[in-house]
Amino acid sequence: MPGIVELDKLLNSLEPTLSDTEYVFLSIKDGADYAHLEPLATFHEDEGLSLVVTRFNAEQAEIAFDSTFRLLTLKVHSSLEAVG
Numbered sequence: 001m002p003g004i005v006e007l008d009k010l011l012n013s014l015e016p017t018l019s020d021t022e023y024v025f026l027s028i029k030d031g032a033d034y035a036h037l038e039p040l041a042t043f044h045e046d047e048g049l050s051l052v053v054t055r056f057n058a059e060q061a062e063i064a065f066d067s068t069f070r071l072l073t074l075k076v077h078s079s080l081e082a083v084g
Contacts, residue, residue: 003079010078019071022055026063037061040071 004010039051
């Protein structure tokens with residue numbers, strides 16, 4: 001089945017899924033070891049390194065955080081021509 005190209009069909013076929021896992025944002029000093037936190041994402045910012053990690057991993061490492069978030073994924077069978 002070829003991927004969808006038409007925008008209206010792409011939008012109508014989106015299948016959002018919400019992860020059960022809770023995530024948190026953390027900020028650490030550059031150079032600090034963070035591999036044990038198993039980050040989903042990292043961002044190098046002016047004030048340091050920001051990580052997205054599971055709430056569980058942050059709590060296990062006894063690192064404070066302000067808020068929790070969940071991962072939203074939009075599934076769609078798109079053509080590479082439609083998304084670039």
